[in-house]
Amino acid sequence: MARIVLDELAHSYKPGPKGPQDYALKRIDHVWRQGGAYALLGPSGCGKTTLLNIISGLVVPTEGRILFDDRDVTRLPTEARNIAQVFQFPVVYDTMTVRENLAFPLKNRRVEASVVRRRVEEIARLLGLSRVLDRRANNLTADMKQKISLGRGLVRPDVAAILFDEPLTVIDPHLKWQLRSTLKEIHRELDLTMIYVTHDQTEALTFADEVVVMYDGAVVQTGTPDALFERPEHTFVGHFIGSPGMNVLPCTVEGTTARVDGQTIPLAGAYPDLPQGRRIELGVRPEFTTLAAKGAGLPVRVKRIDDLGRVRIARVDLGGRPFAATVPEGVAVDGDEASVILDPTRVHIYADGHLVAALPAGATAA
Numbered sequence: 134m135a136r137i138v139l140d141e142l143a144h145s146y147k148p149g150p151k152g153p154q155d156y157a158l159k160r161i162d163h164v165w166r167q168g169g170a171y172a173l174l175g176p177s178g179c180g181k182t183t184l185l186n187i188i189s190g191l192v193v194p195t196e197g198r199i200l201f202d203d204r205d206v207t208r209l210p211t212e213a214r215n216i217a218q219v220f221q222f223p224v225v226y227d228t229m230t231v232r233e234n235l236a237f238p239l240k241n242r243r244v245e246a247s248v249v250r251r252r253v254e255e256i257a258r259l260l261g262l263s264r265v266l267d268r269r270a271n272n273l274t275a276d277m278k279q280k281i282s283l284g285r286g287l288v289r290p291d292v293a294a295i296l297f298d299e300p301l302t303v304i305d306p307h308l309k310w311q312l313r314s315t316l317k318e319i320h321r322e323l324d325l326t327m328i329y330v331t332h333d334q335t336e337a338l339t340f341a342d343e344v345v346v347m348y349d350g351a352v353v354q355t356g357t358p359d360a361l362f363e364r365p366e367h368t369f370v371g372h373f374i375g376s377p378g379m380n381v382l383p384c385t386v387e388g389t390t391a392r393v394d395g396q397t398i399p400l401a402g403a404y405p406d407l408p409q410g411r412r413i414e415l416g417v418r419p420e421f422t423t424l425a426a427k428g429a430g431l432p433v434r435v436k437r438i439d440d441l442g443r444v445r446i447a448r449v450d451l452g453g454r455p456f457a458a459t460v461p462e463g464v465a466v467d468g469d470e471a472s473v474i475l476d477p478t479r480v481h482i483y484a485d486g487h488l489v490a491a492l493p494a495g496a497t498a499a
């Protein structure tokens with residue numbers, strides 16, 4: 134296992150890039166801790182595969198370095214990096230048995246037969262493949278074949294890291310949840326560095342201890358699933374994580390008050406250093422906003438109520454903009470006129486999409 138360092142890394146597929154828009158991967162500095170479970174999360178085209186290919190050695194970055202422990206591997210080919218990869222679609226030898234498939238990466242490296250047997254049986258047990266170990270792979274379902282692919286990735290104990298590129302795409306939806314938990318357990322048991330690429334927030338949040346969120350070629354936040362939810366560092370993270378996502382409204386800020394469409398919203402802190410000439414927005418998650426009777430807070434018009442099972446969410450119109458708020462137990466709305474109350478301690482302020490830190494109310498700028 135290795136600690137993987139991305140040092141001032143950037144990549145452009147265009148020769149002679151002129152500005153940030155020409156980079157598929159904008160400058161990134163990051164450390165993947167040895168033994169960490171990471172997710173690389175972001176929408177299609179944000180640069181996840183480019184980054185994964187740089188880590189695996191399929192792409193040489195145009196700028197910066199990649200280090201495995203303290204060794205510079207930037208220009209080393211994949212074979213020299215000791216990386217295991219699991220792709221979207223199963224990579225399985227159909228004519229071999231499941232046992233032979235799992236043993237293949239070890240036999241290839243001339244690992245002793247008794248060690249191979251023990252490791253194969255351990256991985257098969259963890260993935261629930263023990264009872265099919267001596268069956269040929271060709272007759273198995275797509276789910277089972279992908280489990281074999283996962284097993285082939287996990288079987289080598291000495292790899293620097295295992296890269297998973299959307300590995301559950303072919304897995305039946307009701308098995309996905311189970312396999313994600315299995316992977317998490319395997320991570321705990323085997324102490325492997327795992328990087329799991331996905332555009333699915335549920336997959337990322339259930340698998341990873343730390344999630345790296347990418348947007349438009351840049352890493353916009355790295356944090357625990359809780360941190361991404363509680364304190365999105367970019368409005369994109371607010372939108373992308375959570376269901377429904379964070380409400381984002383254009384606003385102005387004065388002292389410890391924000392103004393949205395002439396309405397006043399109290400804030401928990403002050404923003405004396407708010408940059409001039411930027412797009413200023415207020416972000417608050419629906420979970421920290423409650424629907425109330427008309428007159429109790431900001432006036433809104435209720436469009437509909439969605440019952441999500443664990444919670445009811447009101448979809449409302451706030452000054453012509455869509456907004457989502459939690460409907461507390463016992464709140465009855467008469468007609469479509471109501472109001473929303475925002476928890477000031479959970480309201481964030483953003484400048485050009487980036488979170489601005491607040492000074493606690495009463496403090497003055499240094």
Ligand SMILES: Nc1ncnc2c1ncn2[C@@H]1O[C@H](COP(=O)(O)OP(=O)(O)OP(=O)(O)O)[C@@H](O)[C@H]1O
Pocket residue numbers: 146157175176177178179180181182183184332
């Ligand atoms: N070989 C290439 N040559 C030129 N441009 C590329 C190449 N590969 C990717 N790109 C561009 O780089 C950007 C990032 O693509 P990348 O495949 O890394 O994103 P992604 O997040 O993995 O997307 P997806 O989830 O759809 O695979 C995109 O604009 C893409 O068009």
